[in-house]
Amino acid sequence: MTARMMDAGAYVPYEHLVSEAAAVTGLPPEAPSELFLRWQEMEPWPDAVALRRLTLPYAFVTNCSAELADFAARRSGTDPRFALSAEEAGRYKPHPAIYLDACRRLGTAPERTLFVAGSPYDARGAGGAGLVAALVVRRSDHRLADADIPVATSLHDVVDAIDGTA
Numbered sequence: 001m002t003a004r005m006m007d008a009g010a011y012v013p014y015e016h017l018v019s020e021a022a023a024v025t026g027l028p029p030e031a032p033s034e035l036f037l038r039w040q041e042m043e044p045w046p047d048a049v050a051l052r053r054l055t056l057p058y059a060f061v062t063n064c065s066a067e068l069a070d071f072a073a074r075r076s077g078t079d080p081r082f083a084l085s086a087e088e089a090g091r092y093k094p095h096p097a098i099y100l101d102a103c104r105r106l107g108t109a110p111e112r113t114l115f116v117a118g119s120p121y122d123a124r125g126a127g128g129a130g131l132v133a134a135l136v137v138r139r140s141d142h143r144l145a146d147a148d149i150p151v152a153t154s155l156h157d158v159v160d161a162i163d164g165t166a
Contacts, residue, residue, distance in 0.1 A: 011090050014065040039068060044076045045138070050155040051078040053163065059084060061102045061115070063092050081106060094125020103131065116158050118142075123149050134158060 019032040051058060060076075060083040062069045069085035082105055089098040103110045115126035115133050120142055127133040127149060134150045136158065137143065144151060152158050 009091075011086055011092065014063065014068065014087065036068075039071065040075075042072075042075070044072075044078075045155070047136075047155040048076050048078055050159040051076075051080075053159050056162065057081045057106055057108075059102055059106055061093065061098060062086070094121050094128065096125070096129035099126050099129035099131055114162070116152075116155070120144050 015032065015036065018035065022031045023029070059080045060069065060073050062072065062083065063086045064072070066085040066087045069083040069087075073080055073083035084098065084102050084105065086092045086098060089101045091097045093099070099115060100110060102115075103113050106113065110130035111132070113131045115123070115131040117123035117126060117133060117135050118138060120135060123133040123135040123144060134152060135142070135144055136152050136155060152161070
C-alpha cells in the first residue's frame with residue numbers, strides 16, 4: 001500500500017488504492033468493502049490517551065480519505081485541532097506538501113513542529129519537509145537507521161518528553 005501511495009503522485013482515492021492492493025495480493029473482491037465497513041470497529045492505539053495530557057495544539061495527518069480521517073479522529077477519544085487527510089492535502093505522505101499543509105493549518109513553522117510518526121517512511125518524510133520528526137515503533141520491522149530521528153515505544157514516552165517528565 002505504501003509504495004502505491006508514494007508512486008501515485010497526486011491524490012488517488014484511498015479506497016481505489018486499497019481495492020487495487022487487495023486484487024494484486026489475491027484477496028477476494030469483497031475484502032476492501034468489508035475493511036471499510038469494519039473501520040468503525042477499529043480501536044485506537046491504547047496509548048492514544050496520552051495525547052489528552054498535551055497542552056500544545058496537535059493534529060492528525062493521515063493517508064486515508066477525509067471521511068475515514070474524521071471518523072478516526074472522533075474515535076480516538078482525543079481532541080486534535082483537525083485531522084488532515086491525503087484527500088484534503090492532494091498528496092499522500094511522505095510528500096512534503098501534506099506535512100507543510102499541516103503546519104500551515106496549525107500556524108506553526110515546520111522547524112518548530114514535532115511530527116510523531118507511526119512508520120519510518122513517515123518520519124523520514126516529515127524530517128525531509130523540515131519538521132522535527134520522531135517515530136513511535138509499534139512493529140519490529142519499523143526500525144530506523146537514521147540516528148537523527150528519535151525513537152519511542154509509546155505516545156506516553158513522547159508526551160512525557162514534551163512535558164519534561166521523561
